[in-house]
Amino acid sequence: DTAVSQTPKYLVTQMGNDKSIKCEQNLGHDTMYWYKQDSKKFLKIMFSYNNKELIINETVPNRFSPKSPDKAHLNLHINSLELGDSAVYFCASSPYGLELFFGSGTQLSVL
Amino acid sequence: DQQVKQNSPSLSVQEGRISILNCDYTNSMFDYFLWYKKYPAEGPTFLISISSIKDKNEDGRFTVFLNKSAKHLSLHIVPSQPGDSAVYFCAAKRGGGSQGNLIFGKGTKLSVKP
Numbered sequence: 302d303t304a305v306s307q308t309p310k311y312l313v314t315q316m317g318n319d320k321s322i323k324c325e326q327n328l329g330h331d332t333m334y335w336y337k338q339d340s341k342k343f344l345k346i347m348f349s350y351n352n353k354e355l356i357i358n359e360t361v362p363n364r365f366s367p368k369s370p371d372k373a374h375l376n377l378h379i380n381s382l383e384l385g386d387s388a389v390y391f392c393a394s395s396p397y398g399l400e401l402f403f404g405s406g407t408q409l410s411v412l
Numbered sequence: 413d414q415q416v417k418q419n420s421p422s423l424s425v426q427e428g429r430i431s432i433l434n435c436d437y438t439n440s441m442f443d444y445f446l447w448y449k450k451y452p453a454e455g456p457t458f459l460i461s462i463s464s465i466k467d468k469n470e471d472g473r474f475t476v477f478l479n480k481s482a483k484h485l486s487l488h489i490v491p492s493q494p495g496d497s498a499v500y501f502c503a504a505k506r507g508g509g510s511q512g513n514l515i516f517g518k519g520t521k522l523s524v525k526p
Contacts, residue, residue, distance in 0.1 A: 343518055345516070393455070399446065400461070401448075405454050
């Protein structure tokens with residue numbers, strides 16, 4: 302039974318399209334995150350939600366919009382996809398903000 | 413501006429020997445330091461952490477050492493096993509709780525040869 306699951310695992314799409322990545326955690330954690338791992342392999346935080354409220358919003362284009370319908374879900378919607386958005390996106394959750402539990406990642410390829 | 417640096421992109425070690433992974437940081441305000449392990453096509457998994465008020469934390473084969481004056485931490489794996497082959501990320505955080513975020517290094521790929 303996967304603790305943090307995100308779908309899809311692979312996403313290949315054309316420039317200009319709109320796409321969503323879904324994330325669900327069954328650990329009962331209050332805090333959820335989206336991280337991006339770019340081609341240089343850096344893992345950078347994009348957003349953090351605590352109990353459905355936005356806590357952290359790093360410098361991310363406003364084409365990226367997180368949505369948290371409840372504290373077990375944090376979805377990521379991306380509008381007008383660009384080539385530079387190609388990366389691996391990781392969802393994570395945490396009980397106390399230190400130990401993060403990550404999903405297996407979504408590899409996004411924008412053509 | 414990289415606040416957490418892992419200057420060795422890769423490390424190769426013989427099975428049974430010690431693996432030492434290094435990490436440097438620039439922000440003296442960090443309160444917690446963590447190591448994560450990542451296998452291909454999987455998300456990172458938490459390995460071990462240390463608070464800035466300590467200089468050592470041990471968990472089985474894994475020990476993390478913190479040298480605050482040098483702004484340096486290291487992860488020791490003894491003895492190394494082939495299953496330890498993975499990418500290891502160092503991470504740091506200022507403050508506890510949900511405020512603030514984990515800042516990750518670029519990772520070091522460890523290969524343990526049988």
